[in-house]
Amino acid sequence: MTHSVPPPPRPATAPAPSELAWVPFVSVQNMMALINGIGLETALRELADYIEADFRRWPDFDKTPRVASHSRDGVIELMPTADAESYGFKYVNGHPANLKAGFQTVTAFGVLASVANGYPLLLTEMTVLTALRTAATSALVGRLLAPKGARTMAMIGAGAQCEFQALAFRAICGIETVRIHDIDPAATAKALRNLARHGLEAVACGSAQDAVEGAEIVTTCTADKQNATILTDNMIGAGVHINAIGGDCPGKTELHRDILLRAGIFVEYPPQTRIEGEIQQLAPDHEVTEIWQVLRGEAEGRRDAAQITLFDSVGFAIEDFSALRWVHDRARAAGCVERLDMLADPDDPRDLFGMLDRAAG
Amino acid sequence: MTHSVPPPPRPATAPAPSELAWVPFVSVQNMMALINGIGLETALRELADYIEADFRRWPDFDKTPRVASHSRDGVIELMPTADAESYGFKYVNGHPANLKAGFQTVTAFGVLASVANGYPLLLTEMTVLTALRTAATSALVGRLLAPKGARTMAMIGAGAQCEFQALAFRAICGIETVRIHDIDPAATAKALRNLARHGLEAVACGSAQDAVEGAEIVTTCTADKQNATILTDNMIGAGVHINAIGGDCPGKTELHRDILLRAGIFVEYPPQTRIEGEIQQLAPDHEVTEIWQVLRGEAEGRRDAAQITLFDSVGFAIEDFSALRWVHDRARAAGCVERLDMLADPDDPRDLFGMLDRAAG
Known part of the structure; x- marks a missing residue:
């Protein structure tokens, strides 16, 4: 139903990134492939189940008001939340005047991460996903x-x-x-x-x-x-x-x-x-x-x-958290995940400098 | 000095993402190629100049304390700031026990966005970049x-x-x-x-x-x-x-x-x-x-x-903002940028649903 992109080519002199360096990424195309593959109404039902499950354990969450940066034309917000295992946040803008300029009023992306070690587990588009989670809620x-x-x-x-x-x-x-x-x-x-x-x-x-x-x-x-x-x-x-x-x-x-x-x-x-x-x-x-x-x-x-x-x-941020969990659970099996070389992972964690030096060949 | 990755393949039925859908991305490999290409000490001097320029216009910035999510083993933080033109934030974790488990104590990535329309202008690794901006500061x-x-x-x-x-x-x-x-x-x-x-x-x-x-x-x-x-x-x-x-x-x-x-x-x-x-x-x-x-x-x-x-x-977040500006100014010309299909961009901004439907073919 979709594609898995091979890792990008590297300069011949640079060592390959280790497994820890890769962050799974769901693009807009892959998000659409995931939803259409599952079926929109089934996806909406599954999302509602994830949101209901998280709402039922509401006291387990670290709830922070969203962090908003307002400007003349709109707002950019970060919406974080976490439970004991996972941390999630969404970046979302709201610019009503965008519509007239041919831009989306709202665009969004998000990250799910491990609370235990702080490493991102998933980066995903969330413009389409937010539309679904809002409707499911x-x-x-x-x-x-x-x-x-x-x-x-x-x-x-x-x-x-x-x-x-x-x-x-x-x-x-x-x-x-x-x-x-x-x-x-x-x-x-x-x-x-x-x-x-x-x-x-x-x-x-x-x-x-x-x-x-x-x-x-x-x-x-x-x-x-x-x-x-x-x-x-x-x-x-x-x-x-x-x-x-x-x-x-x-x-x-x-x-x-x-x-x-x-x-x-x-x-x-x-x-x-x-x-x-x-x-x-x-x-x-x-x-x-x-x-x-x-x-x-x-x-x-x-x-x-x-x-x-x-x-x-x-x-609310917990709805995005539920949606991130759903994508994390569903996208890999559906083949809708690429991987990004987003985390520096030197062989010796104290030797970030040596990794940079070796990349120079 | 490095590579530019072609857009990922798409299902034959899906229309190509428009130009607005692409977000420039600097991977760890490309960050290292950028720094090594410029030369580490030159890069440090340039970063110090960017940081100094931004510190000199300190009152222009929207300053927010970082948003921290603390857990037993560490912390995950979002560090946003903005001036009138650009918005930036960094995701960064701090997990001292990671070292023993073979993980980095600190990993980071960040985003620069347009205040005018809220669209991300750059997604970049920031583990290596943070090491440089800290030293430059x-x-x-x-x-x-x-x-x-x-x-x-x-x-x-x-x-x-x-x-x-x-x-x-x-x-x-x-x-x-x-x-x-x-x-x-x-x-x-x-x-x-x-x-x-x-x-x-x-x-x-x-x-x-x-x-x-x-x-x-x-x-x-x-x-x-x-x-x-x-x-x-x-x-x-x-x-x-x-x-x-x-x-x-x-x-x-x-x-x-x-x-x-x-x-x-x-x-x-x-x-x-x-x-x-x-x-x-x-x-x-x-x-x-x-x-x-x-x-x-x-x-x-x-x-x-x-x-x-x-x-x-x-x-402080402004140092990351300066570093994001530097990467944004320097990476494209150096050929150290890939592009990610991260923003949904339907032909008619009100017709997100139609875009999803058409992707199903």
């Missing part, structure tokens, strides 16, 4: 909180996340119909074409109001960096589950505050969500429930059929 | 603070940093003789062999006391993670410059506290050095001078010929 939480028997999802925003969300909710929650609205009809048309190839019934809707009609689940994934009101209070009826993806940094929200006041609110990691999520609109002590506690049976999920539930999703 | 500070006409340096510790320090002090400060002591005679012998090949006079010394005899500069670069006393007060005479490299994390120091009380102390970034450096032994308000202020003429360097000066070096 949404659908995992949807399975936990959405009303029983939900079959229709509204989707406001038809950007890069749209189709991943739709297929994750089919694979994991049994959604049969998606009602899509985007302010750009071309974006909606793109999503409809893509979903048609996967046999999912998708309906183009002229407004957000139209899209939420009859939907038990409402997903918002719009991209503008501003306080927007994608959903107003009158659009959300009793019992609906809201999956709010787009509001994920300070000053960027999608829901009218009145919806938040009516909803049971579920979050990944409160210290981060209170800054980045929809709940930045609320008092800093407004009650929220942590997803991991619901998964462990330590907190209540949906209270009753009439409750409005809201997953105020901003993305 | 030490010698740059030595040129600033050491007594005029210094020709002899004592070196306590003959580990991985030893030869880089010795040659940097020759290239940048005019040192002619190095007097080396290590508790392991085999380590000293290794250093003598390596330095002999580079024509630097090196003398094996039976004790630290012996090594400092007649030396105007004393470099300590030992590796044990403990509060050690490599230098005692009686060993340091008037006018000596101490370059203390090995004490670089909480609980790891090399100098007796009495030396610190007699010395003018110079540091990179006080908030970090007070936690990690020799001055963790002192009161949190003990006076220190920042190197960048001396370089800009905003603070006094060596006061007089009799003053003991101490560079309490722990390594």
Whole structure:
């Protein structure tokens, strides 16, 4: 299904790197080959299982707020986390203006490393992988909180996340119909074409109001960096589950505050969500429930059929950690790994200088 | 002098990654080819120039304390910094017990990225590069603070940093003789062999006391993670410059506290050095001078010929940033760059899903 690249040629005078020097690398092409080889919906289900397993052992993790470097046009973030065996981090940028210049708004890569000796175990693209882990997390939480028997999802925003969300909710929650609205009809048309190839019934809707009609689940994934009101209070009826993806940094929200006041609110990691999520609109002590506690049976999920539930999703480092574990477990057997000469490994660890000297021949 | 690797083969069905998808990569082999091609001492001088240039514009940088993940056996750190144009970070581990298991105590890699769009500009090995930037920083500070006409340096510790320090002090400060002591005679012998090949006079010394005899500069670069006393007060005479490299994390120091009380102390970034450096032994308000202020003429360097000066070096993110800039400027022209398919770059940035689908053929 894919390729394994031979090690790069070396100058004739340089000794070959030792086995310890190689870091497994999953390129974009190999990530796509891995996902397509496994099958997208199977991959989404497997990722949801990895994320659920890690959320269930939440107290085992070293949790650090992401380290953000803000500039006029965007942000570059490092998102590290670790358990007793493994350390992972993701590099991710967010530059809304990139779209107009023909660049991706978000690109990402990540590393999994051994806590015991600090050596990287995996370097991988994470732009595609993040799209999958975000959708898998949404659908995992949807399975936990959405009303029983939900079959229709509204989707406001038809950007890069749209189709991943739709297929994750089919694979994991049994959604049969998606009602899509985007302010750009071309974006909606793109999503409809893509979903048609996967046999999912998708309906183009002229407004957000139209899209939420009859939907038990409402997903918002719009991209503008501003306080927007994608959903107003009158659009959300009793019992609906809201999956709010787009509001994920300070000053960027999608829901009218009145919806938040009516909803049971579920979050990944409160210290981060209170800054980045929809709940930045609320008092800093407004009650929220942590997803991991619901998964462990330590907190209540949906209270009753009439409750409005809201997953105020901003993305958390543990989801990336789970995704890195999944790639590490799956990519080698699938032949989707190259190897990079990224670690200096002299014969005598104290003789880094001698290694450099010998390379000169 | 080296090689440029062709892009990896792709499945026949997948479209070729676009130009934006490629991230320049400098492997260990290519880093060694770059340094050996330029010449080690020239490379050290160029690095010192880059570091000096960045220290002189210190206020332009976004300075963040490193993000450390500590475990029983060591630490994994991310060291980010940025100016208005570029963002850089280094991944580095420190695992003292690795040596016995045949692994490097410290390995590192790093990334330089564009602040404007968040795209990585360079991924590079940094184990070898860090050895050079540490030595270049030490010698740059030595040129600033050491007594005029210094020709002899004592070196306590003959580990991985030893030869880089010795040659940097020759290239940048005019040192002619190095007097080396290590508790392991085999380590000293290794250093003598390596330095002999580079024509630097090196003398094996039976004790630290012996090594400092007649030396105007004393470099300590030992590796044990403990509060050690490599230098005692009686060993340091008037006018000596101490370059203390090995004490670089909480609980790891090399100098007796009495030396610190007699010395003018110079540091990179006080908030970090007070936690990690020799001055963790002192009161949190003990006076220190920042190197960048001396370089800009905003603070006094060596006061007089009799003053003991101490560079309490722990390594700071801006030095890595300078080193990343140097590699970025130098590696491509030298043919020492491969390219990695690390960024997903769909034709339509909103259609990441379509790119994945098309890769399936």
